[in-house]
Amino acid sequence: MQLVVYILVYPILWFISLYPMRLLYFSSDVTCFFIHKVFGYRKKTVRENLNLVFPDKSEAEKKEIENKFYHHLCDMIFETIKSLSISEQELLKRFKPTNIDEVHSVINQNKSIVLMMAHYGSWEWIFVLQKYVDIKTHAIYKRIENKYFDRMVKRIRAKYNSFLITTKETVPVLQESKEKGELTLNGFVSDQSPKIRSAHHWQEFFKIKVPAYTGAEMMAKKLDMAVMFVAIKKIKRGYYEATFKTITLNPKEYKDYEITDIFLKLVEEQIKEAPEFYLWTHKRWKHRNSVPPEFQ
Incomplete structure (x- = not known):
């Protein structure tokens, strides 16, 4: 059945991908009308999140x-x-780093990098950053249920020598690279909500205590990798900039979860600047009423 779905859907996706940008964004506008106004996709979650995070904003501001x-x-x-x-030339024009020298500086110190980012701006086109560095890039992701679409996504990333690895594959793959003496750049989208039973750390995110994903920090400490944060800014429709900030070159000098807390504060600052580009359909605060006693 997975193959049948793939055979039926993939040609449609490929055809849409050939649209010129003006037609692509017209299609986006039409789709937006149905998703938002007609079907109300996760509208309840979006409004609940905005009410939680921005209690002082007016209804008109939250609606905007x-x-x-x-x-x-x-x-x-x-x-x-x-x-x-999309061509490499077109993608490089649309997604640019503002300070790639910051990344090169860390690499020149013979350090692999854990790159922490949020579901903000464009986390899809960021894989083109591989064209700006000379080391292997990994992106940690959740495997797509349909194995054929999963392979398709991996092929897209592999065009730019950026490789997707699942959470379970992360430790052995990165450990092997370290043993070989390979430097790697490893992207973690680290603002998601972990399963409550496996949460090791709770922290305030917009003054609301939630479980925090700590895998990126733990990986950096385990393999002695530098930790960087990347902020994605939407310049205008279809154009993005990535700005890098080095959190630490020596993660073992930090107390457990301190790096994760720094990351969450940086994400907060990013969201406050332009909240419309955060993934509000994500149920980030769903465990807010289930804080274990030891974390209260």
Whole structure:
């Protein structure tokens, strides 16, 4: 059945990916109307999140964020489809680093990198950053249930020598690279909500205590990797900039979870600057009423 779905859907996605940008974003606008206004995709979650995070904003302000968010979400969907056929030249024009020298500086100190980022801006087109560095790039991701689409996504990333590895594969793959003496750049989208039974750390995120994903920090400490944060800024429709910040070259000097806390504060600052580009459909605060006594 998975193959049948893939055979039926893939040609449609490929055809859409060939749209010129103007038609692509027109399609995004039409899709946005149906997703937001007609079907109300996760509208309840979006509004609940905005009410939790921005209690002092007016209803009009939160409504404006909601509308802009859905437009951005649909842009992201179509930009992801565009990745199937977009040229390297076009992608490099649309997604640029502002301070890649910061990354080169860390690499020149013979350090592999754990790159922490949030579901903000464009986390799909960031794989083109591989073209700016000379070391292997990994992106840690959740495997797609349909194995054929999973392979498709891996092929897209591999065009730019950026490789997807699952959470279970992370330790052995990165350990092997370290044993070989290979430097690697490893991207972790670290703002998601972990399963509550496996949460080791709770921290305030917008003054609300939630479980925090600590895998990136623990990996950096285990393999002595530098930790960096990347902030994605949407310049205009279809154009993004990535700015890097070195959190530490020596993660073992930090107390457990301190790096994770720094990361969450940086994400907060990013969201406050332009909240419409965060993934508000994600149930980030769903465990807020289940804080274990030891973390209260």
